[in-house]
Amino acid sequence: MTAKKIPSFHYKNCVSCSICVQACPVGALDLTRPGKSGRYRNLFPELVNERCIGCALCAKSCPMECINMQAVYEGE
Amino acid sequence: MKSCMGKVLKVDLTAGTTAVEKIPDEVYEAVLSGKGLGAWYLYKNIPAGADPLGPDNILGFCSGALTGTGTFMAGRWTVVCKSPLTGGWGDANCGGVFSPAIKQCGYDAIFISGISDKPVYLYCNNSKVEIRDASKYWGLDATEAENRLREDNSGGKIPRIAVIGQAGENVSLISGICNEGGRIAARSGVGAVMGSKRLKAVVLAGSRPIPCADPDAVKALSKELGRKVNNIKIPKGLGGAIWAAGIGMGKMPAMPLDGSMTSILFREWGTPSNTPLAITSGDGPLKNWGAGPGEVHGIKLAMAYNPEKINKTEEAKYHCYSCPLGCGGRLDITGVPYSEFYETHKPEYETLQAFGPLCVNGDLGSVLYLNEILNRAGMDSISAGNTVAWAIECYENGILTKEQTDGLELKWGNYEAEIELIRKMIAREGFGNDLADGVKRASDKYGGKEYAMHVGGQEPGMHDTRNDPQLGIHMVAEPAPGKHTIGMAIQYGAMSLCDICSWAPPATIHSKKDDLEATEEMALISKANACYSMLMDGMGSCYYAEMMGVHMYKAIEYINAAAGWNYDGDHYMEVGARIQTLRQLFNVKHGYEPSKVKLPKRMQGMPPLRTGPLKGVTLKNEEQVATD
Numbered sequence: 001m002t003a004k005k006i007p008s009f010h011y012k013n014c015v016s017c018s019i020c021v022q023a024c025p026v027g028a029l030d031l032t033r034p035g036k037s038g039r040y041r042n043l044f045p046e047l048v049n050e051r052c053i054g055c056a057l058c059a060k061s062c063p064m065e066c067i068n069m070q071a072v073y074e075g076e
Numbered sequence: 077m078k079s080c081m082g083k084v085l086k087v088d089l090t091a092g093t094t095a096v097e098k099i100p101d102e103v104y105e106a107v108l109s110g111k112g113l114g115a116w117y118l119y120k121n122i123p124a125g126a127d128p129l130g131p132d133n134i135l136g137f138c139s140g141a142l143t144g145t146g147t148f149m150a151g152r153w154t155v156v157c158k159s160p161l162t163g164g165w166g167d168a169n170c171g172g173v174f175s176p177a178i179k180q181c182g183y184d185a186i187f188i189s190g191i192s193d194k195p196v197y198l199y200c201n202n203s204k205v206e207i208r209d210a211s212k213y214w215g216l217d218a219t220e221a222e223n224r225l226r227e228d229n230s231g232g233k234i235p236r237i238a239v240i241g242q243a244g245e246n247v248s249l250i251s252g253i254c255n256e257g258g259r260i261a262a263r264s265g266v267g268a269v270m271g272s273k274r275l276k277a278v279v280l281a282g283s284r285p286i287p288c289a290d291p292d293a294v295k296a297l298s299k300e301l302g303r304k305v306n307n308i309k310i311p312k313g314l315g316g317a318i319w320a321a322g323i324g325m326g327k328m329p330a331m332p333l334d335g336s337m338t339s340i341l342f343r344e345w346g347t348p349s350n351t352p353l354a355i356t357s358g359d360g361p362l363k364n365w366g367a368g369p370g371e372v373h374g375i376k377l378a379m380a381y382n383p384e385k386i387n388k389t390e391e392a393k394y395h396c397y398s399c400p401l402g403c404g405g406r407l408d409i410t411g412v413p414y415s416e417f418y419e420t421h422k423p424e425y426e427t428l429q430a431f432g433p434l435c436v437n438g439d440l441g442s443v444l445y446l447n448e449i450l451n452r453a454g455m456d457s458i459s460a461g462n463t464v465a466w467a468i469e470c471y472e473n474g475i476l477t478k479e480q481t482d483g484l485e486l487k488w489g490n491y492e493a494e495i496e497l498i499r500k501m502i503a504r505e506g507f508g509n510d511l512a513d514g515v516k517r518a519s520d521k522y523g524g525k526e527y528a529m530h531v532g533g534q535e536p537g538m539h540d541t542r543n544d545p546q547l548g549i550h551m552v553a554e555p556a557p558g559k560h561t562i563g564m565a566i567q568y569g570a571m572s573l574c575d576i577c578s579w580a581p582p583a584t585i586h587s588k589k590d591d592l593e594a595t596e597e598m599a600l601i602s603k604a605n606a607c608y609s610m611l612m613d614g615m616g617s618c619y620y621a622e623m624m625g626v627h628m629y630k631a632i633e634y635i636n637a638a639a640g641w642n643y644d645g646d647h648y649m650e651v652g653a654r655i656q657t658l659r660q661l662f663n664v665k666h667g668y669e670p671s672k673v674k675l676p677k678r679m680q681g682m683p684p685l686r687t688g689p690l691k692g693v694t695l696k697n698e699e700q701v702a703t704d
Binding site: 017021027063 | 148176180230233234283294295299302303305390400402
């Protein structure tokens with residue numbers, strides 16, 4: 001099985017600043033995920049296609065430290 | 077400078093060529109990037125007397141010195157050029173996601189000269205710079221063109237796009253440049269310059285890393301700010317009472333404020349929170365700057381613009397790049413009966429005030445609709461609103477006839493006529509053609525100059541100089557006159573500049589009447605305000621970060637961390653002063669004399685208003701900005 005790392009988001013501290021979206025070199029992220037609590041109706045980042053190359057630039061760029069790279073295996 | 081790319085892209089649309097120029101480190105040390113780099117480049121390269129709509133004018137798209145370094149609220153892009161509206165220095169500033177995209181293509185700025193013989197757009201990524209045919213996008217509104225350009229350039233990095241609508245294509249002198257579905261760099265007629273070059277759009281899809289001297293230190297500052305913003309809470313439902321707070325504010329003395337105040341309001345409601353406050357406090361001009369709240373049913377108007385009503389239609393919040401605050405939003409406007417659009421950006425306070433209370437229009441839906449029309453066409457809502465208000469006052473006073481207005485009944489509150497007039501201005505059709513170049517030129521043709529609110533040719537922002545004499549100073553002394561974003565008393569009260577600058581006077585509790593005087597202290601306050609504003613523009617930082625004050629938004633710490641420098645506030649205020657001086661020198665080089673710029677008599681309180689919080693106020697503006 002081949003392992004690949006993709007971003008895993010911890011939304012509690014996320015401020016929707018889109019720094020991670022713009023850091024992504026392949027356009028794999030966008031602010032499209034609606035917040036759960038709804039008070040501020042924020043949109044949060046998520047993977048929006050299969051282009052992620054696991055480069056971790058999104059995780060490195062996040063000032064709020066909301067992104068970890070998590071291993072996934074093909075077929076998961 | 078370790079947070080910059082060290083070079084700019086130069087494009088000559090006449091020759092169809094591109095080139096790269098390295099920028100010496102000393103330039104960044106002297107003026108940073110953003111508006112500073114733009115001023116340095118344009119002062120040097122636009123020949124004196126150049127036609128603003130001719131090939132010698134240069135249109136610059138400038139990113140900020142701190143953009144992309146992890147610095148929060150530093151994602152503004154600035155457009156610079158010689159303004160066709162004033163004939164002097166021109167700039168406009170915008171949020172969205174375009175600013176980091178400039179640097180990710182490898183440049184701090186893109187400077188465009190010449191005129192193409194057919195519609196084109198500029199495309200850049202990591203390895204390519206191409207001038208491409210834009211015939212199929214010409215004629216589309218800015219949002220539609222942006223969507224199609226994004227689709228046609230999809231498949232990898234999300235392209236970020238600056239684009240003009242029909243107003244820019246038609247070289248309206250009050251047109252701007254849009255990104256992200258109608259966010260607009262609106263002022264100074266920058267859209268007309270882009271249209272005159274037949275440049276429909278700039279499409280950027282680079283992914284280069286943006287350098288930073290100490291990314292961990294920058295992140296730590298951002299994390300602290302992000303946590304503070306995330307912890308801001310305000311009880312629900314208070315928006316409906318803001319108008320009452322405005323009545324109190326109108327009677328209160330000027331005073332120091334906590335920097336988090338504007339963040340509280342803007343996080344909850346965005347800038348529309350200011351509309352009811354402005355109507356009742358005296359901050360917002362009413363009835364073409366000619367009435368107090370009591371003369372226009374001010375409380376009823378203020379309740380019509382209750383920001384809670386606007387929030388009820390909000391589908392999602394909108395954050396600009398690197399902003400934790402998120403004062404923007406996308407609104408559902410399917411409930412507006414005459415709208416063919418289903419959504420719009422949350423209008424800024426400026427747009428709400430300009431087409432609402434300034435025109436004595438209490439119909440919120442009409443302003444939401446106008447907001448979308450103007451955003452798509454790429455027309456400046458401040459200039460357009462002042463121009464429409466002038467036309468209404470002229471019509472009401474018999475200076476304009478129904479024949480001249482193509483049959484439009486331009487009466488206070490007639491929003492259907494407002495909408496039709498705006499359509500005509502965008503299309504340059506009939507009477508609208510004469511208004512598409514702003515209120516100065518319209519009043520030159522038709523008269524009614526006493527009702528034409530412009531400062532040096534540019535229509536003023538929606539904050540009343542009689543309520544804030546400091547603002548009156550900046551509107552006149554600013555190289556791009558009429559702008560409301562350089563300095564105000566309320567802003568100075570929130571910034572605590574005396575804590576980073578040895579010569580900036582502390583904000584004090586004092587009577588607003590004291591601000592009418594031409595004193596040494598007022599001169600220093602105005603200088604400090606302008607220097608800090610220019611510094612933030614050089615960094616690429618937002619006006620609302622400026623309003624947070626130096627303790628919440630740690631600008632000096634941010635620059636030192638990102639650039640690898642170790643200077644103090646006095647040093648950086650000098651940088652701000654240098655940027656402002658360069659912009660003034662640009663005007664001097666082009667024969668645009670600062671001493672000839674005056675506030676309209678009405679904005680000086682000559683004659684004074686008869687009612688309301690500004691009753692009896694007359695400015696001593698000419699004494700305050702005397703240049704000899």
